[in-house]
Amino acid sequence: MQHTLKNPIEYLKGVGPKRAEMLQKELGIFTFGDLLFQYPTRYIDKTQFHRIVDLHPDIGSVQIKGVLRRLTVAGTGRKRRLVGKLRDDSGALDLVWFTGVQWLEKKLEVGKEYVVYGRVNAFKNILSIPHPEMEAVNAQNQQRRGVFDPVYPSTEKLNAKGLDSKARRRMMKSLFEKMQPGDVPENLPAYFLEKLKLPQRYEALLRVHFPRNQEELKAARNRLKFEELFFLQLHLLQLKNKRQKAIKGFTFEQVGAYFHQFYEDKLPFELTGAQKRVLKEIRRDLGRGVQMNRLLQGDVGSGKTIVGLMSMLIAIDNGFQACLMAPTEILAQQHYQSISDYVEGLDLQVAFLSGSVKGRARRELLEDLAEGRIHILIGTHALIEEPVVFQNLGLAITDEQHRFGVKQRAKLWKKSSPYPPHVLVMTATPIPRTLAMTLYGDLDVSVIDELPPGRKEIKTIHQTEHHRLKVMGFMKQEIAKGRQVYVVYPLIEESEKLDLKNLQEGYEALSREFPPPEYQISIVHGRMKPDDKDFEMQRFLRNETQIMVATTVIEVGVNVPNATMMVIENTERFGLSQLHQLRGRVGRGGDQSYCILMSSFKLSNESKERIQTMVRTNNGFDISEADLKLRGPGNLQGTEQSGMLQFRIADLAKDGRILQTARELAMRVLEDDPSLERPHHHPIRWYYDKYSKKRKGWSYIS
Numbered sequence: 003m004q005h006t007l008k009n010p011i012e013y014l015k016g017v018g019p020k021r022a023e024m025l026q027k028e029l030g031i032f033t034f035g036d037l038l039f040q041y042p043t044r045y046i047d048k049t050q051f052h053r054i055v056d057l058h059p060d061i062g063s064v065q066i067k068g069v070l071r072r073l074t075v076a077g078t079g080r081k082r083r084l085v086g087k088l089r090d091d092s093g094a095l096d097l098v099w100f101t102g103v104q105w106l107e108k109k110l111e112v113g114k115e116y117v118v119y120g121r122v123n124a125f126k127n128i129l130s131i132p133h134p135e136m137e138a139v140n141a142q143n144q145q146r147r148g149v150f151d152p153v154y155p156s157t158e159k160l161n162a163k164g165l166d167s168k169a170r171r172r173m174m175k176s177l178f179e180k181m182q183p184g185d186v187p188e189n190l191p192a193y194f195l196e197k198l199k200l201p202q203r204y205e206a207l208l209r210v211h212f213p214r215n216q217e218e219l220k221a222a223r224n225r226l227k228f229e230e231l232f233f234l235q236l237h238l239l240q241l242k243n244k245r246q247k248a249i250k251g252f253t254f255e256q257v258g259a260y261f262h263q264f265y266e267d268k269l270p271f272e273l274t275g276a277q278k279r280v281l282k283e284i285r286r287d288l289g290r291g292v293q294m295n296r297l298l299q300g301d302v303g304s305g306k307t308i309v310g311l312m313s314m315l316i317a318i319d320n321g322f323q324a325c326l327m328a329p330t331e332i333l334a335q336q337h338y339q340s341i342s343d344y345v346e347g348l349d350l351q352v353a354f355l356s357g358s359v360k361g362r363a364r365r366e367l368l369e370d371l372a373e374g375r376i377h378i379l380i381g382t383h384a385l386i387e388e389p390v391v392f393q394n395l396g397l398a399i400t401d402e403q404h405r406f407g408v409k410q411r412a413k414l415w416k417k418s419s420p421y422p423p424h425v426l427v428m429t430a431t432p433i434p435r436t437l438a439m440t441l442y443g444d445l446d447v448s449v450i451d452e453l454p455p456g457r458k459e460i461k462t463i464h465q466t467e468h469h470r471l472k473v474m475g476f477m478k479q480e481i482a483k484g485r486q487v488y489v490v491y492p493l494i495e496e497s498e499k500l501d502l503k504n505l506q507e508g509y510e511a512l513s514r515e516f517p518p519p520e521y522q523i524s525i526v527h528g529r530m531k532p533d534d535k536d537f538e539m540q541r542f543l544r545n546e547t548q549i550m551v552a553t554t555v556i557e558v559g560v561n562v563p564n565a566t567m568m569v570i571e572n573t574e575r576f577g578l579s580q581l582h583q584l585r586g587r588v589g590r591g592g593d594q595s596y597c598i599l600m601s602s603f604k605l606s607n608e609s610k611e612r613i614q615t616m617v618r619t620n621n622g623f624d625i626s627e628a629d630l631k632l633r634g635p636g637n638l639q640g641t642e643q644s645g646m647l648q649f650r651i652a653d654l655a656k657d658g659r660i661l662q663t664a665r666e667l668a669m670r671v672l673e674d675d676p677s678l679e680r681p682h683h684h685p686i687r688w689y690y691d692k693y694s695k696k697r698k699g700w701s702y703i704s
């Protein structure tokens with residue numbers, strides 16, 4: 003940043019010490035530069051008139067010109083409102099006021115032409131403008147050039163002190179009077195700007211604050227979005243390159259007998275195209291002499307386990323051991339079961355370790371492991387504890403949602419020498435591509451985006467309380483066919499007592515409807531002792547109970563193929579990705595499965611949208627895209643504490659294409675000029691040096 007932008011904000015014309023203090027406290031604006039780089043959140047565009055026919059729900063605020071055709075008071079009490087009908091030569095639109103009804107009714111004249119400004123609202127696909135500004139058309143406003151004003155984020159305190167958007171605009175004006183284009187040097191090479199048709203940096207900054215028309219604004223915003231995403235991608239790719247240079251790994255040269263024998267004799271089905279592709283990616287990683295750090299994303303049921311297993315066989319073929327770690331005891335046991343079944347007859351030793359393996363069994367296991375008599379170790383986090391010593395661990399797989407913390411990673415890495423083991427992280431929480439590129443931009447990511455053939459879609463149905471009897475009847479039918487049913491209740495900390503009460507009441511109501519001895523019901527929630535929970539789970543697993551009443555503890559992993567129905571209570575209280583994870587507990591066998599989403603009758607628009615998304619699709623990637631649009635990137639599961647997703651202007655929900663371009667260009671630049679030495683890359687290098695210093699200590703770990 004050049005000198006001018008480092009000036010304390012206090013010295014800007016019209017600011018002074020008092021206002022400077024407010025700006026610092028409320029908005030973190032300390033310098034001229036801070037002011038410059040806080041962009042408007044929206045704009046008031048009165049430079050053009052929209053035609054009514056062109057309006058749509060996402061258009062935001064618009065100015066229209068039309069004749070007021072009708073004005074009536076509708077409704078009573080709190081719903082009393084004034085409704086006007088505005089017509090232009092393309093169509094008609096409702097204007098609605100809930101306050102000042104009497105006064106407005108007198109002031110507005112039917113038959114007169116008005117300039118109307120306001121935010122378009124959509125209710126059941128009917129557009130209207132609530133509380134629009136109204137100005138009768140006259141000689142003056144016909145002449146006047148319309149305003150195009152930026153609106154800045156503000157706070158009540160700032161507004162009270164007169165530091166509103168208007169004041170901000172005055173400050174921006176003073177700032178641009180002080181500034182020279184040289185104060186914000188270009189940080190992108192000319193060939194980028196030409197190719198992408200983007201304005202210069204100074205021009206973009208000027209026009210994002212002072213647009214003259216929509217095209218200019220759009221170009222300015224695109225330029226600033228691109229710049230923001232490009233430097234982040236450049237940084238992530240640099241981290242990745244550095245790590246690949248620095249961290250050597252075992253080289254698995256061959257794919258040998260175990261792999262081939264398994265592939266040819268044991269594999270009970272044809273791999274999907276996606277599974278084959280991912281296996282190839284992993285094989286390539288394992289043969290390069292660099293430690294693998296790969297994330298494997300795949301929807302529930304997409305067949306990640308088999309890919310994990312076959313990767314382990316490659317390790318074993320090269321004389322190494324492998325381990326697989328799961329977040330809970332039950333999940334670990336299920337993996338142990340299915341993997342033991344898969345490799346039966348292959349002359350491989352598979353062992354299980356968790357906190358519950360104790361005494362002599364544990365001692366023997368640890369001895370066998372250290373002496374290389376165990377090929378595959380499966381278990382919980384107990385695997386990375388101190389006393390667990392491998393003879394030669396070559397590959398570690400983790401099956402869980404979250405990436406390792408620093409400490410855990412260090413523990414895992416110490417399990418082998420001279421290099422750390424290769425690491426494969428499997429996650430069943432699909433995240434949208436744009437997010438993956440950002441959150442995991444420094445990792446290698448594989449995606450299984452195809453389900454094994456013959457899977458039946460889980461039929462998802464939305465029901466309200468009125469239909470509870472019908473739902474119970476449906477449960478009875480499924481149980482009569484020998485199937486099992488989950489009934490899931492929300493439980494969150496803030497309302498835990500009430501939630502547990504609901505769960506208990508639901509359990510009792512079900513017990514009356516499904517009485518013993520004909521029916522048996524399990525109940526599981528997070529407040530139970532682990533042993534009790536486990537006992538109940540096992541009963542359901544063994545089909546001794548037909549109904550499992552539970553909170554979201556069943557969300558991850560458990561596999562009960564005989565469960566074909568899930569009833570989710572208070573669906574509106576669950577997030578989309580959570581609902582999808584829950585639903586993934588059914589549909590695991592060959593039978594048609596069902597998911598019933600129970601909710602109250604009255605729902606917010608967002609809840610409706612979530613439920614409709616669940617009803618519409620079974621695809622986890624579609625669902626995560628919808629979630630991203632609904633809630634924004636910072637609120638998706640697993641991204642909560644990520645400062646990485648805070649952008650000044652880019653929006654991962656909307657700017658996927660810009661991001662893709664930014665990443666591709668960053669890759670290309672680093673490929674042909676890794677240290678940014680070429681003259682035409684100097685603008686990038688100058689800026690990136692500063693950028694990476696700021697980002698230090700902030701990099702991500704796997």
Ligand code: ADP
Nearest residue numbers: 271272273274301302303304305306307308454
């Ligand atoms: P997830 O990705 O959720 O961990 P799993 O690996 O548990 O999925 O696989 C789900 C089920 O699909 C398992 O029963 C597995 O045997 C089966 N499966 C995996 N791959 C295929 C395939 N290519 N064809 C048919 N069935 C498959």
Ligand code: MG
Nearest residue numbers: 306307401559
């Ligand atoms: Mg799995």
